[in-house]
Amino acid sequence: MDWNAIASSKGNSILSSTNTNDTNIKNSSENNNSINSNNIENIPNIPKILDSNNNDDDNDNNNKESKIENTNEHNFQKNCRFSWNSTDEQIFSEDEKTIIAVGHSCVKSVVPLELLRYVYLPTKPHNRLLDSNTMTIFYLHQKSFLPVKSLSQKEKKRILVTGGAGFVGSHLVDRLMLMGHEVIVLDNFFTGRKNNVSHWMNHPNFELIRHDVVDPFLIEVDQIYHLACPASPPHYQYNPIKTVKTSVMGTINMLGLAKRVKARFLLTSTSEVYGDPEEHPQAETYWGHVNPIGPRACYDEGKRVAETLTYSYMHQDDVDVRVARIFNTFGPRMNENDGRVVSNFIMQALKGEDLTIYGDGSQTRSFQYVHDLVDGLILLMNKDYTEPINLGNPDEYTIREFAELIRNEVNCSCNIKTLPAPTDDPKKRKPDITRAEQILGWKPRWPVKQGIGETVKYFQIQMEADLL
Numbered sequence: 416m417d418w419n420a421i422a423s424s425k426g427n428s429i430l431s432s433t434n435t436n437d438t439n440i441k442n443s444s445e446n447n448n449s450i451n452s453n454n455i456e457n458i459p460n461i462p463k464i465l466d467s468n469n470n471d472d473d474n475d476n477n478n479k480e481s482k483i484e485n486t487n488e489h490n491f492q493k494n495c496r497f498s499w500n501s502t503d504e505q506i507f508s509e510d511e512k513t514i515i516a517v518g519h520s521c522v523k524s525v526v527p528l529e530l531l532r533y534v535y536l537p538t539k540p541h542n543r544l545l546d547s548n549t550m551t552i553f554y555l556h557q558k559s560f561l562p563v564k565s566l567s568q569k570e571k572k573r574i575l576v577t578g579g580a581g582f583v584g585s586h587l588v589d590r591l592m593l594m595g596h597e598v599i600v601l602d603n604f605f606t607g608r609k610n611n612v613s614h615w616m617n618h619p620n621f622e623l624i625r626h627d628v629v630d631p632f633l634i635e636v637d638q639i640y641h642l643a644c645p646a647s648p649p650h651y652q653y654n655p656i657k658t659v660k661t662s663v664m665g666t667i668n669m670l671g672l673a674k675r676v677k678a679r680f681l682l683t684s685t686s687e688v689y690g691d692p693e694e695h696p697q698a699e700t701y702w703g704h705v706n707p708i709g710p711r712a713c714y715d716e717g718k719r720v721a722e723t724l725t726y727s728y729m730h731q732d733d734v735d736v737r738v739a740r741i742f743n744t745f746g747p748r749m750n751e752n753d754g755r756v757v758s759n760f761i762m763q764a765l766k767g768e769d770l771t772i773y774g775d776g777s778q779t780r781s782f783q784y785v786h787d788l789v790d791g792l793i794l795l796m797n798k799d800y801t802e803p804i805n806l807g808n809p810d811e812y813t814i815r816e817f818a819e820l821i822r823n824e825v826n827c828s829c830n831i832k833t834l835p836a837p838t839d840d841p842k843k844r845k846p847d848i849t850r851a852e853q854i855l856g857w858k859p860r861w862p863v864k865q866g867i868g869e870t871v872k873y874f875q876i877q878m879e880a881d882l883l
């Protein structure tokens with residue numbers, strides 16, 4: 416991204432201003448996604464930040480067209496009158512219908528949604544150009560970055576995110592970066608992807624390290640968000656021994672690190688610790704119903720041991736811990752072949768294939784959008800509470816209802832076909848989020864339909880750009 420125009424824009428530089436109300440980010444370049452040696456100079460989609468007062472300067476018609484189109488896309492402030500010092504009341508637009516920001520002011524995690532969308536929902540990929548004639552990809556050099564908050568030395572934390580190149584991890588990293596912290600990502604890229612965080616590479620606040628948490632790692636940090644572990648059933652069942660090792664040895668290594676450098680440690684546990692629940696909805700006090708020798712055990716029991724380890728380090732060694740039990744989560748950057756129901760249904764619908772329901776489709780799940788989860792994780796990390804907390808959206812669907820919802824959202828007339836139910840597939844799941852509401856002041860803000868809309872758009876963009 417060449418945002419050098421930032422420096423030269425008059426007055427409201429998005430980098431230096433704390434109130435970005437008058438700042439527009441525009442893409443004034445061409446929208447041609449295929450390239451040849453003649454137009455390589457005109458590499459498309461290089462956004463420029465211009466002073467909004469300068470909008471009328473350009474008399475070139477073509478340029479005007481592309482400006483209008485891209486203004487709608489990148490004008491972070493147009494409809495939202497967002498300020499970096501926004502309060503929680505300013506998360507929604509004035510008509511209360513549109514979400515314009517994410518986060519919570521009490522932990523200073525509020526950032527404009529448009530900034531985040533700029534990296535996960537570009538109309539064309541920012542850093543890649545596919546030449547379909549020669550089947551070659553040009554990777555574009557990013558010269559500058561989204562604006563991050565300027566924090567004092569006291570406020571600025573060094574934060575380690577294990578699994579930070581994965582689906583959830585990369586959204587957490589985006590938010591922590593925009594908040595102004597220093598972020599170190601550890602990932603072995605089994606399910607994570609460099610592209611999920613490539614927009615931060617070479618940023619002075621960012622480091623990406625290829626490392627498997629199964630091996631010890633030493634670094635001075637203030638906080639550790641421990642996410643590293645494959646989360647989709649086909650992925651975690653692919654190599655169950657490795658999944659157990661990741662949960663057990665990976666968590667021991669990260670807890671050992673937290674103990675040594677006195678960092679606060681947050682474990683991302685899962686609703687799967689409740690197994691095939693006999694209590695509904697599931698509160699944190701429920702002990703669960705897990706088959707210890709079934710195909711899901713490598714993940715379910717792995718995470719249960721990870722929780723046991725976390726509280727053992729707390730009691731025995733005084734490690735400062737947090738535990739989030741994450742319920743089904745979806746959003747952009749899910750792996751298209753990750754095998755979970757949301758990405759499966761969306762990809763099948765976009766390709767016009769049959770939607771595959773496992774079993775009779777009467778099993779239920781409750782789906783949360785990824786921004787809500789990131790909000791909850793940051794709140795939990797920064798609150799003084801050590802018991803486990805459920806993070807999920809209690810909006811419960813049968814899988815058959817969910818298939819209908821995706822068909823409507825994608826507007827496809829695909830059929831539904833049923834396949835055998837997986838062994839030990841939980842029959843129902845819904846979080847009791849009373850604790851999160853009372854302790855964190857958190858509840859989901861994203862209606863499932865709205866999150867699905869963004870996710871469908873993400874997969875559409877990826878498909879159009881031939882990136883899947």
Ligand SMILES: O=c1ccn([C@@H]2O[C@H](COP(=O)(O)OP(=O)(O)O[C@H]3OC[C@@H](O)[C@H](O)[C@H]3O)[C@@H](O)[C@H]2O)c(=O)[nH]1
Pocket residue numbers: 646647648685686687741742743744754755756757759760771772773774778780814836837840841
């Ligand atoms: O194509 C599909 C995929 C999945 N399903 C069904 O949809 C339901 C949800 O399945 P997913 O694979 O998305 O997720 P699961 O609920 O089984 O596991 C998830 O639980 C919570 C998280 O911690 C993990 O991300 C994951 O383990 C299951 O009943 C599954 O059988 C389908 O009907 N069709």
